[in-house]
Amino acid sequence: MTFNGRKTILSSDIEDLRNFIEGRRSILIAQSGISNLAKEFIDENLLKSEFFDIGDREEAKNLETVMSIVDYLGKKNVGRSDCLISFGGGSASDVVGFTASIYKRGMELAIIPTTLLSMVDASIGGKNGIDIGGTKNQIGTFYQPGIVYSDMNFLKSLSEIEYKSGLGEIIKYGLSIDRNLLSFMTGHIEEIEGRDEKVLRSIVTWSQRIKLGIVKEDERETEGVREILNVGHTVGHAIESSSGFKIRHGIAVVYGMLVECELSIKFGLAEHGLCDTVREIIKQFNFPVPERFNINKIAKYIINDKKINGGKINFPALKRAGETEVIRIDIRDFLGWVKDEKIWPAW
């Protein structure tokens, strides 16, 4: 796929990665939680990459980490035609992608996503974000990687909760954009639970292509097309934030989709029975049941949603499996509906 003359290769073939970094210096930046995995990867694949590690998770997504990388690159005389490789989940690709975009006004970038969520979402689309003063993704750039190399073997060591978080985003693609993906998933539940490599490769590649296809239409989020990717996220982000990020992103999105589906029914848009489908999927894929939701707290987070402008929110409403329509609703009306306890799962 090509963006403004820059080509992004999606691959699961190590030769593609080797060819990409061939002839240039490469510096692999790994999340500290998986630095052993990163070193093994370099050794086993005979990569000549230099190694640098940063902190783990969201705590590493700050300017301090960016500066520590820039410092290292400067001291080692790394040039703009050299390549930064992100190794880790979405918090790594956000930091490394941002750094690659600003160092010497932009250097080459490769992403090796190692969580399921980063394979299907964070590594695709060229967006990155850095947290400032506790606000998520306060600054960032759009910067496409030259290659995204996804190896399903990494997913074997992923904790169950991180794995489910990634599955949540894949289910979102199926439910909101491509019902064939959803049918494929419900037909392969055991293989997905068992992290079968072949089935995982299918659903990861499928999801990456769906996201890239949409990003291609609206790379800089100016055309409204990318809004469709936000299904489940209006309520999901608020669930995630109000839990102090204890509920992982993709899991919050799955419950967000359930509540948003109920809202869509209220707006007369969703097909009868769609919410039962979502409930069934949550059960079939064994998503953990969060503690009771604090609806008032969640509503307060929705007020800060960046999709609100002129007192209205752009809400991607589910219509039926695989079909979504973005509508504009008065934010006060929207919050009124959200506060109706009947639309929330009861347990």
Ligand SMILES: NC(=O)c1ccc[n+]([C@@H]2O[C@H](COP(=O)([O-])OP(=O)(O)OC[C@H]3O[C@@H](n4cnc5c(N)ncnc54)[C@H](O)[C@@H]3O)[C@@H](O)[C@H]2O)c1
């Ligand atoms: N830029 C985007 O388009 C975009 C999209 C979605 C999410 N994000 C960002 O991504 C971040 C979340 O990313 P994430 O969910 O991938 O989590 P993460 O990067 O925070 O990683 C979660 C944990 O998994 C561990 N881990 C990574 N790979 C592993 C493996 N193979 N085996 C065992 N453990 C492993 C890490 O060490 C870490 O402790 C958030 O900051 C979010 O804002 C960005």
